[in-house]
Every structure is written in structure tokens, then in C-alpha cells.
Amino acid sequence: MAARITIAEIAARAGVSAPTVSRVLNQRGDVAADTRERVEHLLAEHGYRRRGAPAPRPWTLIDLVFDDIDSPWALEVLRGVEDEAHGLGAGTVVSAVHGRAAERRRWLDNVRGRESGGAVLVTTGLDAALRAELQELRIPVVVVDPAGGADLGLPTVGATDWAGGRAATQHLLDLGHTRIAHVAGRPDLWCSRARLDGYRAALDAAGVDLDRDLVATGAFDYRSGFEVTSRWLADGAAPTAVFAASDQMALGVYEALRQTGRRVPDDVSVVGFDDLQEAQWSSPPLTTVRQPLDQMGRLAVRTLRRITDGEDVASPRVELATELVVRASTAPPRTA
Amino acid sequence: MAARITIAEIAARAGVSAPTVSRVLNQRGDVAADTRERVEHLLAEHGYRRRGAPAPRPWTLIDLVFDDIDSPWALEVLRGVEDEAHGLGAGTVVSAVHGRAAERRRWLDNVRGRESGGAVLVTTGLDAALRAELQELRIPVVVVDPAGGADLGLPTVGATDWAGGRAATQHLLDLGHTRIAHVAGRPDLWCSRARLDGYRAALDAAGVDLDRDLVATGAFDYRSGFEVTSRWLADGAAPTAVFAASDQMALGVYEALRQTGRRVPDDVSVVGFDDLQEAQWSSPPLTTVRQPLDQMGRLAVRTLRRITDGEDVASPRVELATELVVRASTAPPRTA
DNA sequence: CTGAAAGCGCTTACAG
DNA sequence: CTGAAAGCGCTTACAG
Structure with missing residues (x-):
């Protein structure tokens, strides 16, 4: 291995004495700003390490x-x-x-x-x-x-968010659904947009017209899934299936359906996204798009x-x- | 702060020379075993640190x-x-x-x-x-x-596991339940036993006889909650309420009830233990004993x-x- | 703010 | 396996 650089060598390169370099190293105040900067730069450049200090074990x-x-x-x-x-x-x-x-x-x-x-x-x-x-x-x-x-x-x-959004929607189309709602994720995240676009692409390819009233924006959390769905039901939008852009929102959808006396999947089908452990533990266990987190x-x-x-x-x-x-x-x- | 102990001082105490201590420190092989041991002991005892090495920042x-x-x-x-x-x-x-x-x-x-x-x-x-x-x-x-x-x-x-088990059971008793089942946790953990004893204590105090068929052992996980409950239902044990020693088991109880067409809480009441976030996200939201994890x-x-x-x-x-x-x-x- | 000199702590090379 | 001596790297105390 290359010999460790010493204070004396740094001093020579910087055109100062060894004590000055020592002062910089030990954070003493009495060094001119430009001298300090020059020395610090050389120290960093040569990867200076004190003598006693063992080379830090990488990847601890x-x-x-x-x-x-x-x-x-x-x-x-x-x-x-x-x-x-x-x-x-x-x-x-x-x-x-x-x-x-x-x-x-x-x-x-x-x-x-x-x-x-x-x-x-x-x-x-x-x-x-x-x-x-x-x-x-x-x-x-x-x-x-x-x-x-x-x-x-x-x-x-x-x-592959887009492909996941498409697969979720295609699954519902294959079951015979056409009134498929989507609870999208946070609009500031690209993954939300990709899942939404996958949803649209699947509907397009199946020749199903997009009903704008059946697309709403959530925040990936339980509450927003619950609120969006409650609003839909109150407005009489009546989707037969809901694709939520996260499992947590899907669980909120479950609760909104339960509170209005609807059963999953008898009355409304639900698909989530993520495949958190919660997806297996919900009643009924949730159909979802697995993201290998x-x-x-x-x-x-x-x-x-x-x-x-x-x-x-x-x-x-x-x-x-x-x-x-x-x-x-x-x-x-x-x-x- | 106390001055750092030096190699020379350790050497004096050990009755050897400074170079010998240095050799011990640097893991060189050529030191007699008993000398090495004596020196290492002194090093540890006095908390020796090399000169350059900064005192390790505590609590990083x-x-x-x-x-x-x-x-x-x-x-x-x-x-x-x-x-x-x-x-x-x-x-x-x-x-x-x-x-x-x-x-x-x-x-x-x-x-x-x-x-x-x-x-x-x-x-x-x-x-x-x-x-x-x-x-x-x-x-x-x-x-x-x-x-x-x-x-x-x-x-x-x-x-306070015992108090928690008691509170959960008391809540069900207060609602009018008497056929209250308990899915206990892993028997090798004391907390399981404490929750079980709390359950028993509440029943005793209310003068409700313990039905041994309504107590089963789980493993704190979803699956065991599901299996225990499925067995009860198949055996016709028919509890009107279930107290599970963890939220995850409670969710398994939910699923066993759902699969047999029973509704929570209309047909059977369920109480969990932990108050994980899942408890709020389940349908219906789970009554549980909050453990401030x-x-x-x-x-x-x-x-x-x-x-x-x-x-x-x-x-x-x-x-x-x-x-x-x-x-x-x-x-x-x-x-x- | 900086350096020449002294000195401290540690290691190395040599000898036995 | 160990020590006396030399020497390296760094810091300190002093002077300007």
C-alpha cells in the first residue's frame, strides 16, 4: 500500500511549516484563512490520516x-x-x-x-x-x-409502475368489469402518474371509455382511500371495481364499502398496489400488485x-x- | 480531564519496556504469552488509547x-x-x-x-x-x-400485560358477553401468560365460569388466529366474542369469521392486543389493548x-x- | 499569524 | 522474546 502522507509533506507542498499544518488539523483559531484553506485542500486531496488512526474499516x-x-x-x-x-x-x-x-x-x-x-x-x-x-x-x-x-x-x-397499473386494470376488465374506479396516489410523485397511465392504457386497449368521475386523487394513505370512496358512494358514482394505487388506500376503500353495507368482492371488487403484509391479513385478503420492496x-x-x-x-x-x-x-x- | 495514560506508563507498571507494550498493541507475534496477557490487562484497565486517536465520540x-x-x-x-x-x-x-x-x-x-x-x-x-x-x-x-x-x-x-388482558375481557363482559374465547400467545413468553391470567381474572371476578374449550394457544401471528378460530367454529364452540393476544391474531380471527359468513361485530365481537396501525386500518377498525410500543x-x-x-x-x-x-x-x- | 526549536509518544532496527 | 538506542510524526512553548 502507498505510504501514508505526513504533515511534513503536506507542509512542503503548501509552502508552510509543519506546525502550521498541525494547527489546521487541530482546529486552532490562529491560522490565516487563506493558509487554512490551502492546507485543508491539500489534506483532503491526499487523504491525510493521523498516524495512530487505523484506516477506517470500510463498509462497517x-x-x-x-x-x-x-x-x-x-x-x-x-x-x-x-x-x-x-x-x-x-x-x-x-x-x-x-x-x-x-x-x-x-x-x-x-x-x-x-x-x-x-x-x-x-x-x-x-x-x-x-x-x-x-x-x-x-x-x-x-x-x-x-x-x-x-x-x-x-x-x-x-x-414497473406503469405495467403494474395496467395489469391491475386488465385483471378487472378480464373479470368483466367496465365501471372501474381509480384512486391515484400523490400527484407530486412520478410513480402515481405511471400507475394512472397504466390504468388508462388498459381501459383504452379494451375500448372502455374513461369516466373522469371515477378517477380521484389520494395521498397513498388509508384515510384518503376511505374519503374518496365515501364520496363516490354518496354521489352515486357506483363503480363495480376500485383500483387503488396503494394497499393502504385499498384498506380505506374496504372500510368505506363496509360502512355502507357493501361486501368485497360480492358487491365491489378491490385491487391494491404494493403487496404489503397487510394485504394478506385483510378480510378478504387483498388482490394487489406486488412491488418487490x-x-x-x-x-x-x-x-x-x-x-x-x-x-x-x-x-x-x-x-x-x-x-x-x-x-x-x-x-x-x-x-x- | 485526566491525562491520557501512555505506553511508557503502562510499560513501567508491567515491568517491561515501552517497545514491548508497543508490540502488544500492534498485534506482533513475538511477545511471550504471559507478558502479552499482563500488558493487555493493564491496557484495558487504564483505558489506553493511541495518541492520534480522538476520544471516540460517545453516543454517535x-x-x-x-x-x-x-x-x-x-x-x-x-x-x-x-x-x-x-x-x-x-x-x-x-x-x-x-x-x-x-x-x-x-x-x-x-x-x-x-x-x-x-x-x-x-x-x-x-x-x-x-x-x-x-x-x-x-x-x-x-x-x-x-x-x-x-x-x-x-x-x-x-x-402491563395482565391489566391489559383484564381490561379487554372486562370490556366484553360489560357489553353482556359471557361466551368469551381467548387466543393466547406463544406460551414460552411471559407476556402471553400475563394476558391469559388477566382474562381469567376478569371472568372470575364476574362470576363467569371459564370454558376450557374456549382457550387456545396461538403464536401471535395471523395464521394461528385464523386456524384456532376456524377450529372453534367447526367444532361448534360458538363464542360470541374473541379476545386475541395480538392484533395480528385478531385479524386472523376476522378472516375465519368472514369465511364462514359471520360479521364483526354483529355476529362475533373481537378484541386484539398491541394497537398496531393495522388495527385502525382493518374493517371494521379493531377494538384493542394499546401497548405503547x-x-x-x-x-x-x-x-x-x-x-x-x-x-x-x-x-x-x-x-x-x-x-x-x-x-x-x-x-x-x-x-x- | 507563523516558524525554529524542543520535546513527547510511539515504532523500528538492531543486538543478544 | 526482550531492551537500549535511534528516529519518525506530531505538538507545544516561545519568539517575533
């Missing part, structure tokens, strides 16, 4: 960052990330930044105080500022199912590892396949 | 260890732990050891390669061997809702912190209060 830890840990969604990603990292001998540091700048800063401060082999971001609040700060920390970053929008040039892992987490970790190893990460965005999982919440419409 | 990280991350249960604990630790400036390293010795060893190896401010264990596989290894690492340990059994002398955080996680972190700060941890076991949360899955029995 990786970071997994969520906006919030309150969704079962997060659990599935965590399980994949933890297991893959564990297999590589790394621990997984989990953080929730709640989309707040102060929390984000606190996380960054924490990372600075230790080593991190890389960060898997599962956050919709990814902007250029955060990107710059991460770059400064020099740790690899991979994004799981991001808001998209601005292409930040980071490797991302997603799922754990696999997405695993792939994100492997990608971090490949970046660390200096391999080329071929594609900036990888989409893992979604898959329709048919359970007991879908059936032919009553009138068929 | 804490550890949270599960058997498995697959339960929503884990998510609630994680949320509390992460938030409390984050507030104290610490990151949370999450590990799943799957009850396997090899995974446990891997985790311990990982901890050895970094600093840890302490470990919160949410594991049923806590034995004397693990206890000894943790002691060697010299990090504080707190256990959340442990299997109990052997008292390992570690601070633990639990919930997030608060238990928070308290565990604060306890670690107090141990670190040298404060006395007064009680070896703290139980946080459970609370009955009445939703829509309970109603008076039909015949009442």
Missing part, C-alpha cells in the same frame, strides 16, 4: 434514510436493506428526517462523526442542496423509488457496494418487475 | 436488535427508538439476528468494529452467553418486553443514556400502562 455501516418510518412500506424496504447489508458484514443505520431540513442536518452531522459506506435514500425531499452535501461527504448514494422530477444524476431503483432495498445495497468497488453502474435507473397477486377481493361484477 | 450510534423485522410490531418500536436516539444526536443501527447464533455473532463482530452507545434488545433469544459477550463489549443493554424466564439482571421495559422504545433509549451517564437505574423492570381502545369490532351479543 451503511445508511438508510426515510422521510418517515410510520408506513409498513418502510418496513419492507428495511428488511431487504438490512438483510443484504448484514450479509456483507455491514450494519444498517436507520434515520427518519421527516422532510425537515433540521432533521436532515442532524443526520448529516451524525454521518460526519463516523464512517458510512453509503446511503440508501427513500425520501421524496431530494434536492440539489442535499445532493451537494452528500457529495461533500464522499459517500455513494442510491435512491429508492424517488419523487423523480429533477434528474439528479443518482442511481435509482424503482418498480425488499428486493429493491437489496438491489440498492448491492449498487452502493458496486460503486464503492469502483465498478461501473451501467444504468442510472433500474425498474424491478411488478406482479399481480390475485387473492379474494376480486370477482366478476354482480350483473355479469 | 446505538444498536437496536430484533429477532426478525417482519412484524409491524418491530416498526412501532423502531419508530420510538429512532426518534429518541435522533433527538440525542445518535444514529440507530438496526439488526435482525433471526434467533441464529451465526447472525448474532456477525452482529457482535460489527459492533466490535465501531463504537456503540448501547443496545436495545427486542429478542426472545437472550441467554447467559449473549449476556456475557455484551458485558465484554462494555456497552449498556436494555431489553424490551423480553421472554423473561431467567432473570439476567438487565433493565427491561415491558407493558413506541414509548417503550423511547424509554429503553433513555435508560441506556442514564446508564451511560452513570445514573442509577432504579428499577430493573418498568412496565408502561396499557390502555383499552374501543373501535368498531365490539358490540353487545345478538341475544342480549
